[in-house]
Amino acid sequence: MLASVRGPVLFADDDGFTDEAAVFNTTVAHRPYVIIGATDVADVRSAVRFAAEEGRSVAVLNTGHGPSLNVSQDAVMITTRRMTGLEVDGEQWTARVEAGVTWGQVVEEAAKVGLAPLAGSSPQVGVVGYTLGGGVSVAIGRAFGYAADHVREIEIVTADGELRLVTPESAPDLFFALLGGKGNFGVVTAMRFSLFPVPELYAGFLQFPGENAREVLQAYRSLAADAPDRLTSSIVFLRAPDLPFVPEFMRGKLSVFVRLAYLGPSADGEALIAPLRTVAPVLVDTVTKMPIGQIATIANDPTDPGAAVEHFAMLDELSPSAMETILELAGPDSDGHITLVTLTHLDGAYGDSPERPNAVRRDVAFALLALTVVPPGASAVDKDLGRELTRRLTKPDGRKHPSYLSPADAAVDSVRLAYDEATYERLRTAKTTWDPRNMFRWNYNIPPRA
Incomplete structure (x- = not known):
């Protein structure tokens, strides 16, 4: 399964393993079973399918800026920083980004056509992880709301290893859950969202x-x-x-x-x-x-x-x-x-x-x-x-x-306090549907129903 992966496949004794697992906040130290440096969707799918066959959990590391848990030797870690595709559409006022794109890159490209994203305070922060939590813009957030409010579609590899294009029409339960439910439902490989005419x-x-x-x-x-x-x-x-x-x-x-x-x-x-x-x-x-x-x-x-x-x-x-x-x-x-x-x-x-x-x-x-x-x-x-x-x-x-x-x-009881009761139950329903084995649990976990 991993033989088809184009990016690096690193085990604990391999050169580059520590650097690949490094994060911005050095109080966190990851020691997964294996790290797969995904270069594209095919690599992500192979990694998820490998984890499923091995009965292992999956952890996702984008740019390494989000607060995260220490990932243990049980997990298959997927790093997405090599997935850097970025397209800005100046006529539709949208951007499509892959999972490794940072806000600094989006701000720079959007500014060339007089547009602005709902970017965070640091240009080094990854777009996808930030947006899945909501996303609070340092510049224009009170005028337009959360970054999550303006996502139009999401591409995600779910626990079965399939790539899905998620929109409010195609999968309303999953679309709702992804935006605010963070990394509980799969590996987001790309998303498309609105930009604003703010030069x-x-x-x-x-x-x-x-x-x-x-x-x-x-x-x-x-x-x-x-x-x-x-x-x-x-x-x-x-x-x-x-x-x-x-x-x-x-x-x-x-x-x-x-x-x-x-x-x-x-x-x-x-x-x-x-x-x-x-x-x-x-x-x-x-x-x-x-x-x-x-x-x-x-x-x-x-x-x-x-x-x-x-x-x-x-x-x-x-x-x-x-x-x-x-x-x-x-x-x-x-x-x-x-x-x-x-x-x-x-x-x-x-x-x-x-x-x-x-x-x-x-x-x-x-x-x-x-x-x-x-x-x-x-x-x-x-x-x-x-x-x-x-x-x-x-x-x-x-x-x-x-x-x-x-x-x-990170405890389940604490994560629950981030949502009102109705929203949390809706998230658990989506988790039970899309990740019933809780494969994606190295996050602020919302467990599926037993």
Whole structure:
């Protein structure tokens, strides 16, 4: 079965095995039974059929940026980074991408014809994995909703090794489940989705001293409370390490960033954010008219792999008590061990029901990420510094979101909290139909019914 595979087939003792299994977050280490570096759909089908014949599970690794579980020696791992086909249709306002395409590639190609995708903050992140969880755009998300809301068709190899073209008409149950249900139903090899006529934005970030965190957070709360859907934003508390590669004015200090992207005339955007520019000293101001091809500069996400632990909390509102908790545990007077706290404003079109229904939840106003960089030899306590913050902010119902799950949320009972009851039962029905043996379980697993 594997003799027909065109890409590399690597076992644990083979050269290249470790590099092929490498991921962006180095706290994760994969040791599958075999890795198949798929170059095309035929390779994926062969890998899935081999796993079925061997009675093994299947794990999928796209670009390696998604938080993931340590894959064990039971699994057949399929890496899709070699599947890089990308087509942008400037007349239909669509893009078709294969499973290894990253957002940076799509942004670049779409910008050539004056179009924009619902891309995430990092250009290195894979399109497919991001979209299967929902997909929160750093630039135009509040105007248009989740990336999953605008998918038109999906190509997937299911547990029987067959390639299927999935649309809302051809397989409505599977289409619904794939978008929000993540990697539970097969190996997505390609998808086609809508683009938007957005050639430029008024966008960038404002950076403030950490000692002004309270004033900036209060001003951000006021901005978000009245923000039009055309304004997409987030606020970030970043405590930079005291290292030579960090700008001197930031070393070992807390900074507060407000990331902004306004879809409309620059004058209107400037008026919207004017109160922010006067609330505290501005250390850096990059907000300006920006070609859509430069949206990665809004967040300036790191590009080198590293070790970090993530925790998430979903908020109904940015209440005074939530603000006090954030300031207490991540502000200027905190112990300073949480490296990064990001609060992303959702609402807007994120709360709208899409034309093509999917499993992404709509009832979250803000999503909070607490990230702690974990140096070698860090203690278990250090690795969970963000847990207390997210625990105190989480609602009594424990609500989670498929776009915001970390390895700490991988237990079945935790995954269930990412969906309302009706959606979860619909996902389990689809799982039972399409993957009754739970072959695809190295993910945020939704088990089939017994």
